[in-house]
Amino acid sequence: MQRCDRCSEDAVYLRRYSGQRMCSEHFLNYFEEKVVKTIKKEKMLQRGDKVGVGVSGGKDSLTTLHMLKNLQEDLDLEVHAIAVDEGVKGYRADTLGAAKNFCSREKIPLHVVSFKAGLGFTLDEVHKKRSPCAYCGVFRRKLLNETGIKLGLDKLATGHNLDDEVQAIMMNYISGDVERIARYGSGDGKGGFVKRIKPLAEMPEKEVALYALLWDLGASFAECPYAGGTLRSKVRDWINALEKDHPGIKFSILAGSRKMQPLLRNAASKELKKCEKCGAPSSGSVCKACLLLEEINLKGNETLI
Amino acid sequence: MSVFGLVPVRVEVVQEGSRKSLRLRKGDRIDDLLEKLGINRETVLVRLNNKVCVEEEILREGDKVEIIKAISGG
Known part of the structure; x- marks a missing residue:
């Protein structure tokens, strides 16, 4: 078996962009240290914050919740979970089950809001007019924000990982949406939005999956039945093909976009x-x-x- | 051994609930298996004989390889 570069244990992960092999323990340490560093660098949390985490029951949201739960005592946080049930048959019930199990085990209050109760319809009922993703993201954000305001949250955390961030950046470029590129990631909590934070924004999706697996968080690995064939899934495949041959390219895209944002905000934002x-x-x-x-x-x- | 001097190695591959037996060349690694299956290694995690491992591991006769999808949509 391949060995960890820092001890004699079996390696579970090769971080290709640095060439480093890690055993289970060193991978978990690296992952947690990096997420905490991102939280500090971006000043995502303040002592005593009431934080809500948007949870689906998937690896990203449960990892975010697990991290914040572990920081709860040190930072005197009040942590809540909010799940949005869009009403997608054969998918959401399973992932919500994973969220409920996790929250019950970790004693985290879970608030479930649904498209049906909040908007009057399920995603399955309305998706015929447009791609379901066109509705889903907009309405999920709306319900999460409204619930966050009702709960009096200081911060609303989501499980967006590096891959999600890079896909969004490239999709905004592809659609020529300069204003959205300028605005992206600036959920600054002004004008009726609960301040949004993304603690996993610098963690590659594969690393988040490995973390959830090693911790046995009970995350669902199911994929939304509407996800196939979308522009996002094509961009995702394209970026992963580039990453395979050029390790580290996801970080370069994120870093480049962050450098450009201040310039774009002055020039294009409304x-x-x-x-x-x-x-x-x-x-x-x-x-x-x-x-x-x-x-x-x-x-x-x-x-x- | 084949007439070309190659020694085949048979492994069991488990992916999304389905199982299949595949024949590889001696010395092939998990990377090679993924390549043959058309799977980008950036998108999966692999358990070899029930232990998570790196894709550089060389496969041996009778190994069980479980391929876990690491990326999701939606």
């Missing part, structure tokens, strides 16, 4: 307004969630102009 319909922060006069809700409520062959 002040956030209040949505005319719901009062939520919005770049336009009506927020994306209200535009989509209006579209869903149209009858037959009507279209939104």
